[in-house]
Amino acid sequence: MDGLLIVISGFSGSGKGTILNRLLKDYDEYVFSVSMTTRAPREKEVNGKDYFFVTREEFEKAIKEDGFVEYAEYCGNYYGTPKAYVEEQLKNGKSVILDIEVQGAMQIKEKFPDALMVFVAPPSIDVLLQRLRARGTETEEVIQKRILRAKEEVERIDKYEYLVINDNLDKAVSELHQMAEAAKFSTKRLSKFMAKIKTELNNI
């Protein structure tokens, strides 16, 4: 059986990166799809692990070559999901996690109606602001941009199937895993089995 495609979005500062790292460490079945971006690496970010960091020219070349399952421009930078890796891992039965923003997520939802759509939210906006400022890597101007973006994103949360409210890391990781386990049994992902049962019944 093909793996599950899992789309994770969340406000900047929601802590989704930490949740995903733990999920990947705790369970073998998940793989992370590394996005390509033109934004500058943050301190501690590793090329090829956190992102593939490329120039605008390189990114636009990949667009022309139809190399993305989705891509979007966000806060002045390109972000995209390279296609080949995702398709290969799904065929191998792995659950592939895409950590992407709302605009790209909506593209995935349209192309892959079976994808599990999860949004990570902080328990409150106060907590979100504290986390953004505690990072200490971003200017107040960038933080204001991210808040503005969050105001846009919040309007589309209802397009996601599930919310992870990130107030406890262990709990958030286990909830996310439960959503993925349950998703394997959703009727929209079991259409082949339902067709089989239908045929068998009508052949009695």
Place this chain on the structure above:
Amino acid sequence: MDGLLIVISGFSGSGKGTILNRLLKDYDEYVFSVSMTTRAPREKEVNGKDYFFVTREEFEKAIKEDGFVEYAEYCGNYYGTPKAYVEEQLKNGKSVILDIEVQGAMQIKEKFPDALMVFVAPPSIDVLLQRLRARGTETEEVIQKRILRAKEEVERIDKYEYLVINDNLDKAVSELHQMAEAAKFSTKRLSKFMAKIKTELNNI
């Protein structure tokens, strides 16, 4: 927080009764809503536990008094879910399980859009026929009626969110529990939280 309303349907012979009994035994958070019916009790069935067995007159009186969240006629008998118990348990934070057939389930889905909708299917129709005949409590005529009914029901499985494919009791019980756990975090059931986050964001 109010409890989760869980609707379970499945072909006669799918084994859903056994799954539900185990779920209720293993986890404290679930309660079973006992249906009212005009059909005759099967051997071993207990009045007030498996069903409230009543006459057609008693059932029709309850209909007139608006005493059901749903009711339907199925194979010549009435089946209905008494309203008072369900509402009380949900308020107490319990997850209330309704074991009802497709017609009643569709009424619940309309009245309670937040309800978790699960269909229990056998791994194959051969297995279903074996189970129906092994019961030994029903005439071949009744079995044929149930198959006819299954042919109608199969057309509406896609109205359910999840399928439990019952080829292993332990697995089926744990899958059902996972679906219920995940359901608590579905966006459609967290609309209050989302409204709170939205207000907080727009007040910055």
